[in-house]
Amino acid sequence: MFILAHRQARAGAELAIRGAPDGYVVTICEPTRTLDQNAKLWPMLSDVSKQVEWHGQKLTTDEWKDVFTAALRRQKAVPGLDGGFVVCGQSTSKMGKREFAQLIELIYAFGAERDVRWSEPVPEWLTQAAEVAA
Incomplete structure (x- = not known):
């Protein structure tokens, strides 16, 4: 894996591509979430879990994560093997x-x-965006 942050990393990636056997696959993608982002997520989910009832039920942090990611990604739910639904x-x-x-x-x-x-604390960039939207 090469993080394309500077010319030397790009040169290393190019060298690896040129030396790779036929049939190998190269994937270029956006970096995944940061550790700071992930560390921010769990206290937020905990706050929601402790303070919000969802359709008459208290949900765990993992259940709230499922609710929010499903909303963000517009995911589909399918019937489970033994009843209920799976997102x-x-x-x-x-x-x-x-x-x-x-x-x-x-x-x-x-x-x-x-x-x-x-x-x-709510990040400053988010409070500024909310003020602009208001």
């Missing part, structure tokens, strides 16, 4: 930085509508 494809570990930032914004917006008190 398909809801991994945050493979999300790019931009999509993960959208997930965090979605959770903040949801929390603002329900007067969630955040245990960690």
